[in-house]
Amino acid sequence: MAEASLPSLLERRLVIVTGKGGTGKTTVTAALGLAAARRGRRVLVAEVGRQAQLPTLFGAATTTPGPEGQPVHPGVTAMRIDPYAALAEYLGLQLGLRGLVERLLRNPAFHQLMDASPGWRELITLGKVWHLEQMQDPDGRSRFDLLVIDAPATGHGLTFLDVPRVVVSAVRAGPLRRHAALVEAMIADAEQTLLLPVALAEELPARETAELVAGARERTGIAVDRVVVNAVARPPFPPGLEDLDQRLARLPGETLLPGLPSASVLAACTAHLRQRFALNREYLAEIARGTGLPLVVLPLLPAGVEGVRALDVLGAALLEAPVGEPR
């Protein structure tokens, strides 16, 4: 049951890519950004925190990212959002007292307070995203047609999206509340904003993705309409020979195979490949069942993902219409 009515990812303004570490969400961020740029969009791809993997994925040299970001490909700007830098920027804008803000950020007590305080990193990061989304060129056109954000992997991606709502309900009045409300509205804008979960066809990611999608529906009001399943293995044997390992297992033990390991070793290796492949398929089905969402299946690239060509392969797969059930 292909969902023909599902709008393309390119029709969104803001796509927040989420998933646990190791699912390849940074790769998905880069691939989607590149695919959009190839179709004429001006794209911002952003990652949060200390790591700067995006430029490397595009084969660009990593420079220290400034507030302007770094062009990594025609039409693609990469940016690393550092919470403290974003905070300095925000406070500078709010207070207009550059000297005070600089002293503040050098103050050890302030760092202690901030290190101990929950939530502000998420809020300031999303605030920065909001700011980027609002940016315009001198001709009044939006600076970016599409923003793809690689959400931090710590905890559930939901904590990240939940903070504005918590702030709005915990803080009674003031600019902080006002700004959090703006960010909250941006997240809940179902026309413009999409949460894009990235999973692997494995047990834990399958379960966590179902929980993530359920939580997103209950708590944040963010739109989520498909799940990306990354690194899905291809069938290990050609069509018609799906039971190849069992055929090998039936060979007599004394079969003479020059230049090859024994028949039982051949059978064991191929059995392992088939079993893991079958498990992979089961988890694909489980993700579809657990989330009730159609899947976008990305192939496992045996050579790994490096350079623009691999991103193009994944980008093309990302823009395909998602399928309700794995084949």
Added chain:
Amino acid sequence: MRRAETPDGLLASRRIVVCVGTGGVGKTTTAAAIALEAARRGRRALVLTIDPARRLADALGLGPLGNEPQAIARRHLEALGVPPAGSLSAMMLDMKRTFDDLVRRFADSPEARDRILHNRIYQHVSDALAGSAEYSAMEKVYELSERREFDLVVVDTPPSQHALDFLEAPARLLEFLDSRLVHLLLHPALAAGRLGFRIFQRGARQVLRVIERVSGLAFLEDVSEFLLAFEGMAEGFQERARRVRALLLGPDTGFVLTAGPAHGSAEQAEALLGWLEQAGAPLAGIVVNRMRVWPGAEGAPARLPEGDPEAAVAALAAALAAGEAPGFPAQQAARAAIAAVNEYAALVRRDARAVEPLRARARARGCFFRRVPELERDVHDLAGLDRIARHVFGEMELEAVHGR
């Protein structure tokens, strides 16, 4: 130089085992397997998990896990060779409740207790306050170790890139409570009055001014009320945090790092090792799960077939064709089989390379290093845990995964 660690020594000499690792590397399963093995050696073992580990509960034959230990039925354990003296229990940490309990314990009056528990700020931040998730986990471990109902507590820590948050959380909380800023928040009247100008550094005052301008005064009032209520319990809390830390870094505790050979996992594990070292945490060993291992004794070949490729294909094709109908594509099947085996051999070599740095680190530090092969199914029951335990503790470290 410390003595060389073994998995057996870990069970014999420790009261607490902390399993650390990033997500998705079988940390919960490893923790449960270690506890099972301890039970088999006649100890009263508990596995404490942070995840809502439904699968673990299912595997242990338990209902939903709660904030108190649940014992696994004796008949299940007997089947796995657990003697009468040994027992195995499991529990899931309810972090919010553990932290609330802490407030109840240390609040200096019922009024202060209620002020904290009902404070807006507390309600919203208590499960994030200064890493309180991690802190609560360690607090629970301490409580359990004090209760002496168990000989060994195996802790499955939250998967985290900064997995040492739970070690650093108490210190961070203490530092924060001690800071000038908090004192200022505790005594807003002082800060506003002239006295404050002399007592407090300008920096802290500026911080408050900024927070107030950005957040509004109401927020500061809530924070201040929260901290005021918290002040009364600070002393008991600090003392407790110090003891928790001492227990975790002391001789009764051993850390076990779990990792996987997947791309990025071994690297993350190395980073974790660095943090453990920095924190002074006593690392006992490393367990690498889901290793793809070669089923034959001779090790994964570099490239198949060796020698004349056509002769090998022909021999395998002939063997496969025996007894098949005439149309069977034996040549194609033989080539496909060889290609698949080559693919598997490449995975085996890849995994071995990926974990080599971890093995070298373990050896250099006198820690044990154990590889658990990728099983054909994920672990869903006690028998599966038993198999993992035998790989971690037994002689069959490199037993072929398919040889059973």
